[in-house]
Amino acid sequence: MRTAALFVIALTFTGCKGVQNVLDPASPDARLVAQLGWWMFSAAAFVLIVTLGLLLVALNLYRSGGQRQISFRSSAALVIAGGVVAPVLAIVAVAVSGVAIGDEVEDPGGADGPFVEVAGEIWWWEFRYLDAEGEVIAVTANELHLPVGQRARLQLVSDNVIHSFWALNLQGKTDLIPGNVNTL
Known part of the structure; x- marks a missing residue:
């Protein structure tokens, strides 16, 4: 317990001197890179939320013990939405923001x-x-x-x-x- 407390104290004091941080941009170009990072994080979070939502749908169907049936058309639509549409939307959003940010970086x-x-x-x-x-x-x-x-x-x-x-x-x-x- 004492070792863990010393470790936490040591970690606390390591960040006291002006630390470099990607999330604290100090130039226009760094702000653009940070903005792209947030776009990428948002796209990944979107895909994760869609995937977890589909997992919850599958778990609910499994727990019903076969009482509730889902049609082949509905299951195919869920797979296409979660496995194709969500990732493609995320990739397009990141690509568009990346190109827009790349165009803004000054020569x-x-x-x-x-x-x-x-x-x-x-x-x-x-x-x-x-x-x-x-x-x-x-x-x-x-x-x-x-x-x-x-x-x-x-x-x-x-x-x-x-x-x-x-x-x-x-x-x-x-x-x-x-x-x-x-x-x-």
């Missing part, structure tokens, strides 16, 4: 803030802050510092292995692939 060329080259190293990140001519102004390791309220342009490069860069509050995850330059 990275419109950034008015700093230009940062992000280099994925084997066990750490290197952030090189560049001026308008591409000259290095400053370099940091494992810490990205950006001004609030400005769009920054991040150029993602790697020369060794595939890395995944994800600043949760800013935008979705982007891979750094050796020999390929990606931009956020």
Whole structure:
């Protein structure tokens, strides 16, 4: 019991320092990604509710001990509604919202803030802050510092292995692939 209490206390204090959270977006692009996440959650919840409703119908028919019969046409309609229509509606809703959100994400060329080259190293990140001519102004390791309220342009490069860069509050995850330059 004492160990469990210590575990709960430790978990409570782990979140005290500014935690990155997908559900707390800090940029317009992150808000769009969070919106897509909520659309996906809603679609999954819809399919779950339809499936559980059909399960309750089946359990009621089973508990009646064969007293209440359902016609083949009705059972086929239930299967089509729960197994085809509900998932297709969910997929269409997620696809439409995904395309709409993808169209809203601004082109990275419109950034008015700093230009940062992000280099994925084997066990750490290197952030090189560049001026308008591409000259290095400053370099940091494992810490990205950006001004609030400005769009920054991040150029993602790697020369060794595939890395995944994800600043949760800013935008979705982007891979750094050796020999390929990606931009956020």
